[in-house]
Amino acid sequence: MTLAEDNGPERGGDDIVAAEYVLGVLPADERRQASVRIDGEPGFARLVDEWEVRFAPLGAAYPEVEAPASVKQAIDARLFSTTARSASGQPAGLWSSLAFWRGLATAAVAALAIYVAVPMLNPPVDVPQERMVASLAADGSDVKYMVMYDAATGEVGLSHVAGERGSGKDFELWMIEGSNPPVSMGVIPVGATMKMPVKEDMRDKLAAGAVLAVSLEPTGGSPTGQPTGPVVAAGDLREI
Amino acid sequence: MTPQDITKLIVRTSMKDRGAFDLLYRQTSSKLFGVCLRVLNDRAEAEEALQEVFVKIWTKADRFAASDLSPISWLVAIARNHAIDRIRARRQAPLAIDEALEIADPAPGPEAAAVAGDEAGRIHGCLEELEKDRAAAVRGAYLKGESYAELAERHGVPLNTMRTWLRRSLLKLRECLER
Numbered sequence: 001m002t003l004a005e006d007n008g009p010e011r012g013g014d015d016i017v018a019a020e021y022v023l024g025v026l027p028a029d030e031r032r033q034a035s036v037r038i039d040g041e042p043g044f045a046r047l048v049d050e051w052e053v054r055f056a057p058l059g060a061a062y063p064e065v066e067a068p069a070s071v072k073q074a075i076d077a078r079l080f081s082t083t084a085r086s087a088s089g090q091p092a093g094l095w096s097s098l099a100f101w102r103g104l105a106t107a108a109v110a111a112l113a114i115y116v117a118v119p120m121l122n123p124p125v126d127v128p129q130e131r132m133v134a135s136l137a138a139d140g141s142d143v144k145y146m147v148m149y150d151a152a153t154g155e156v157g158l159s160h161v162a163g164e165r166g167s168g169k170d171f172e173l174w175m176i177e178g179s180n181p182p183v184s185m186g187v188i189p190v191g192a193t194m195k196m197p198v199k200e201d202m203r204d205k206l207a208a209g210a211v212l213a214v215s216l217e218p219t220g221g222s223p224t225g226q227p228t229g230p231v232v233a234a235g236d237l238r239e240i
Numbered sequence: 241m242t243p244q245d246i247t248k249l250i251v252r253t254s255m256k257d258r259g260a261f262d263l264l265y266r267q268t269s270s271k272l273f274g275v276c277l278r279v280l281n282d283r284a285e286a287e288e289a290l291q292e293v294f295v296k297i298w299t300k301a302d303r304f305a306a307s308d309l310s311p312i313s314w315l316v317a318i319a320r321n322h323a324i325d326r327i328r329a330r331r332q333a334p335l336a337i338d339e340a341l342e343i344a345d346p347a348p349g350p351e352a353a354a355v356a357g358d359e360a361g362r363i364h365g366c367l368e369e370l371e372k373d374r375a376a377a378v379r380g381a382y383l384k385g386e387s388y389a390e391l392a393e394r395h396g397v398p399l400n401t402m403r404t405w406l407r408r409s410l411l412k413l414r415e416c417l418e419r
Contacts, residue, residue: 019410023378024279024320024385028328035325049307054417056313057363058382059320064270065277071287072265075294080258138256139299176255179248213255215302227255230302234256 018047022055133240134212136233143171143232145188145214149206155195156206158188163232165190165216171232172221175202176211187221188214210237241267246311247304254301261298268312269294272319279323279385289326293319324385366416374409381406 020026021034037044130151137144143163149156165171174182213234215227222228252260276286307314367375380386392402
């Protein structure tokens with residue numbers, strides 16, 4: 001017996017499966033199948049979201065219960081600890097190993113420093129020599145960039161480490177400073193290493209240490225001025 | 241915190257802003273812990289689930305943009321679905337009779353009805369139109385993540401009967417909500 005047959009022809013069985021998934025009544029195997037479909041089928045995901053919206057008011061009945069402080073500590077240890085392990089207790093893979101990234105960062109920063117510095121061997125004396133670097137990556141994404149900001153030239157140098165944007169898509173670079181909404185720094189040109197000029201009014205904010213993020217956008221960049229696609233890589237800009 | 245504030249925190253979390261993530265945790269973890277506790281009915285397991293829920297929120301915050309849910313409902317949905325995944329993965333433990341009686345009536349509290357505005361209140365109104373035991377089955381399933389098997393046992397009907405009941409109730413609910 002499949003759900004579609006059982007439900008008859010009137011509206012298709014998918015909508016009822018979506019409702020059963022949201023309600024939570026499905027047995028483990030059918031729940032897993034539904035969850036795979038949510039990830040792979042936008043039409044089905046939409047039906048699930050519609051049922052989530054319909055039932056959401058019932059969620060008001062859940063009481064608030066303070067969780068012990070140990071929970072947040074455990075979350076931070078899992079997400080941000082320098083000896084990060086994956087949830088299964090296995091050592092994290094090379095790509096998510098912080099030590100690996102630090103090593104790569106050092107190498108990439110050295111390469112990038114030469115790339116950025118060579119054209120200006122005789123900089124004016126009164127220009128600040130501050131350089132900052134960020135390693136951009138995100139869980140669930142293979143996109144990696146190294147970014148170096150040179151306050152002397154007002155440019156960011158980017159080194160594309162891994163990850164493809166796909167046809168009809170562009171990577172867009174964003175700066176997030178404090179609690180302000182992300183500000184676009186422009187679409188990242190295709191290439192292994194590239195430089196992007198930074199607008200005057202953004203330079204101080206970068207120098208103060210901002211978060212940089214890369215989102216996947218339609219060709220030419222976000223049409224709205226805010227990120228519209230998934231964030232595929234992000235990281236803090238730090239002094240070196 | 242207004243829904244707009246929570247939305248901002250979720251968007252900033254998607255940009256890997258740890259300060260925003262910390263604040264989002266402070267503002268919403270009690271609600272999400274309440275969800276995990278209600279579904280899992282076990283404190284240690286609920287604490288573990290809450291950890292996993294916030295790890296998911298950190299890694300999947302960018303998906304919020306694709307949902308029509310309000311920010312807090314979106315977070316509750318992540319916690320609910322995760323907690324339900326966990327109990328489904330548990331080995332089926334038979335429900336003790338007294339426990340089943342104790343949790344038999346999850347009617348919405350007055351504060352739920354007060355929070356529910358016109359649009360939000362409709363689900364409550366439409367549940368009223370169902371037969372009493374079926375409305376209770378739908379509420380129980382939603383709030384506690386009960387499976388068809390558990391509902392069938394509690395209502396003393398065969399599993400397939402329970403499934404047919406509930407599907408008919410869902411179709412009626414949809415019809416009522418679309419009116």
